[in-house]
Amino acid sequence: MSEPYLIGLVGARGHTGAELLRLIGGHPELMLAFAVSREWAGRRVNEIAPEILDDCLFEALTPEEVGDRRADAVILALPDGAGADYVAAIQKRAPEKIIIDLSADYRFDDAWAYGLPELFRHRIAGKRRIANPGCYATAMQLAVAPLLDHLDGPPSLFGVSGYSGAGTTPSPRNDAERLKDNLMPYALAGHKHEREASRHLGRTVRFTPHVHPAFRGLLVTAHLPLAAPMKAEEVRAVFIKAYKDEPLVSIIDGPPELKDGTGRAGVVIGGFAVSADGDHAVVVAAEDNLLKGASVQAIQNLNLALGLDEFVGLPV
Ligand SMILES: NC(=O)C1=CN([C@@H]2O[C@H](COP(=O)(O)OP(=O)(O)OC[C@H]3O[C@@H](n4cnc5c(N)ncnc54)[C@H](OP(=O)(O)O)[C@@H]3O)[C@@H](O)[C@H]2O)C=CC1
Ligand SMILES: CC(=O)N[C@@H](CCC(=O)OP(=O)(O)O)C(=O)O
Structure with a gap:
């Protein structure tokens, strides 16, 4: 050897x-x-x-x-x-x-x-x-990239992370007592991962992070404005095709919950809802912030x- x-x-x-x-x-x-x-x-x-x-x-x-x-x-x-x-x-x-x-x-x-x-x-x-x-930037880019050619306008993403995302230096964002039964929004505009995902996707995204009371686990919900109406099955098919050979990306039908990502080596993506007027799609990605x-x-x-x-x- x-x-x-x-x-x-x-x-x-x-x-x-x-x-x-x-x-x-x-x-x-x-x-x-x-x-x-x-x-x-x-x-x-x-x-x-x-x-x-x-x-x-x-x-x-x-x-x-x-x-x-x-x-x-x-x-x-x-x-x-x-x-x-x-x-x-x-x-x-x-x-x-x-x-x-x-x-x-x-x-x-x-x-x-x-x-x-x-x-x-x-x-x-x-x-x-x-x-x-970055942890959010990974989930965001994987949730948006397959639909880039179908978009008309900036995607908007709501993110939630466990408090291990804030590291070990004490701050309100890793204060377990303050976070108990709580959800804390922060960096409402211009979070560094908003800039990071925008740069590497080559398209502006909007992102608002929140920290939740569990130690680990991250979820992003992406609202994706569509250039032309698509059916939910079509959106799902785009993701299945994009990630069919990726062992660290799993596609499911319904929206993953936070716990579906916790402890998992890769990312799980699902939801694939489309508004009744076909104007926008919604995709959810769950990830372990400390792993993928x-x-x-x-x-x-x-x-x-x-x-x-x-x-x-x-x-x-
Ligand atoms: N936590 C997460 O979910 C994610 C974190 N990241 C990034 O990974 C990096 C590490 O994050 P995380 O593990 O959470 O951070 P922690 O705060 O948990 O750990 C920081 C580490 O750096 C050391 N350290 C701190 N300051 C200094 C310094 N000035 N010089 C030398 N060593 C120093 C500390 O050890 P000691 O003081 O004993 O030397 C400790 O080992 C960060 O840049 C973070 O943004 C990226 C994605 C996800
Ligand atoms: C809850 C929490 O505070 N999360 C961190 C996650 C980012 C991170 O880990 O930072 P790097 O971009 O340096 O990798 C944050 O929002 O800053």
């Missing part, structure tokens, strides 16, 4: 970091080289991820140390704005290393591939700098960058 690829993870204490540790530990072609956390330095990684079989400890590595450590790829699972020093150090000391960045920092940068494989697979394979999409919304997509991208089967190591 060939040597496994060595993977460094920076931001390993976080919500997406924990999912990535488990996925790396269970992947037949990957081995964890190091896991960076300042707060958990010295603790054993397999306390968090039993899938990691060796005695690797969390370490507080500097960006330069990350650049110098032996690794084929580094995944950055850091808050927006915190990864630049790591990217610069890798660029300077070991530019051949693959970087998968989970933040929003490089999603608008043409020097980085945008890692939404179901839509842009051919632009990701073999690349060394990959920006992993972050870590699963990062492993898809890593597999593509390494030249492996895109789905190896993933529960498809």
Whole structure:
């Protein structure tokens, strides 16, 4: 058997970091080289991820140390704005290393591939700098893209996410007490994922996010203005055709509920209602924000960058 690829993870204490540790530990072609956390330095990684079989400890590595450590790829699972020093150090000391960045920092940068494989697979394979999409932006683009040629005007999307979407730094959006029996709207205009989805779809979308009281799970409901009347079966057929070969996109008849996405590796899309006048269609997508919304997509991208089967190591 060939040597496994060595993977460094920076931001390993976080919500997406924990999912990535488990996925790396269970992947037949990957081995964890190091896991960076300042707060958990010295603790054993397999306390968090039993899938990691060796005695690797969390370490507080500097960006330069990350650049110098032996690794084929580094995944950055850091808050927006915190990864630049790591990217610069890798660029300077070991530019051949693959970087998968989970933040929003490089999603608008043409020097980085945008890692939404179901839509842009051919632009990701073999690349060394990959920006992993946002969680809502993933569900939104998958819910809109198949109908792009049938649209007349901007789609409008209502989104709901679990509070793990807001990371571990305390904020009203991850305050479980405040969210109890509650639903919190935020970023009513100009959410970063509205800009991200608009940019990569090549069409303006409108998006209003909300956070719900459960830890994980995300739903978007898309209102899609149609250029010419369509029947609900026609809308559904467009989605079935678009995703027929995609193991991480499931099409169902009725609208998925939030729980249909929670814990699922991929996205489930359904609903496919059309207004009585044929003016607009409504499509619903459910996803786990920490899985296809972050870590699963990062492993898809890593597999593509390494030249492996895109789905190896993933529960498809
Ligand atoms: N949560 C989600 O659903 C999704 C998140 N993302 C994106 O993924 C990234 C990670 O998110 P998430 O896991 O939720 O974040 P968390 O807040 O849960 O974790 C952040 C991690 O970054 C480390 N960290 C924080 N600040 C710094 C810093 N200045 N320098 C070095 N390390 C730092 C922390 O570890 P320590 O302090 O111990 O070093 C921790 O491991 C974010 O950019 C987020 O937007 C993308 C899609 C979905
Ligand atoms: C509930 C909640 O706060 N969700 C986050 C989800 C976005 C996210 O994870 O951010 P990145 O674009 O950096 O990947 C938000 O709306 O900002």
